[in-house]
Amino acid sequence: MARTVKCPSCGGELTVKDENRDFMFCEYCGTKVMLDDYRETHRFVDEARIQESKDAKELELKKMEFEERKRHEENANASKTIKTCLIIIIVCFAILMIGGFLGFFH
Template identity: 65%
Template sequence: MARTVKCPSCGAELTAKDDNRDFMFCEFCGTKVRLDDYRETHRYVDEARIQESKDAMELRIKEMEQERWRTEDANKTAATYFKWLGIVIVILVIAYIICMGLGIA
């Protein structure tokens, strides 16, 4: 039984004969047209690819967010560290000045 397929390249309606096996050539533009439900195959592949890239993008966004949180945490830790370091240095300087004043150092 002959059936019609649409050329994926130029959109022409093509009649696939029984003696065509799994592909034929478009008589208008010469594109190789798959006859084993190429539209289903193409749509399935495209959707799988879209889903795949969407998943990859979501994963990348999550990674970037985690990376940002990690950087912010590191910055906070560093800020806290330097704040306490500054306080300790000030205390040591004051202690040194006091000791100098008392004639101990």
């Protein structure tokens, strides 16, 4: 990320390079220019990074929530299948019982 500072001595626009951290020298007049906003810039970057990780966490939470909901749906489907099976078994038993009582299987 390139940024510029104004030389306090001659007012020239100076491009701050990555290796310039706390100060740099003006390329026009040679004045030592303190880069006071260095920490400000980094604080901003850190905050952006924190926000980013927060977003990532939220995304993960949403993903987990989605997975949870999917699991719930699968469980609901499974219990529905089990209920259907039980009903079929009960009906079969009922038919067998009725058949037994009526003597069809004797």
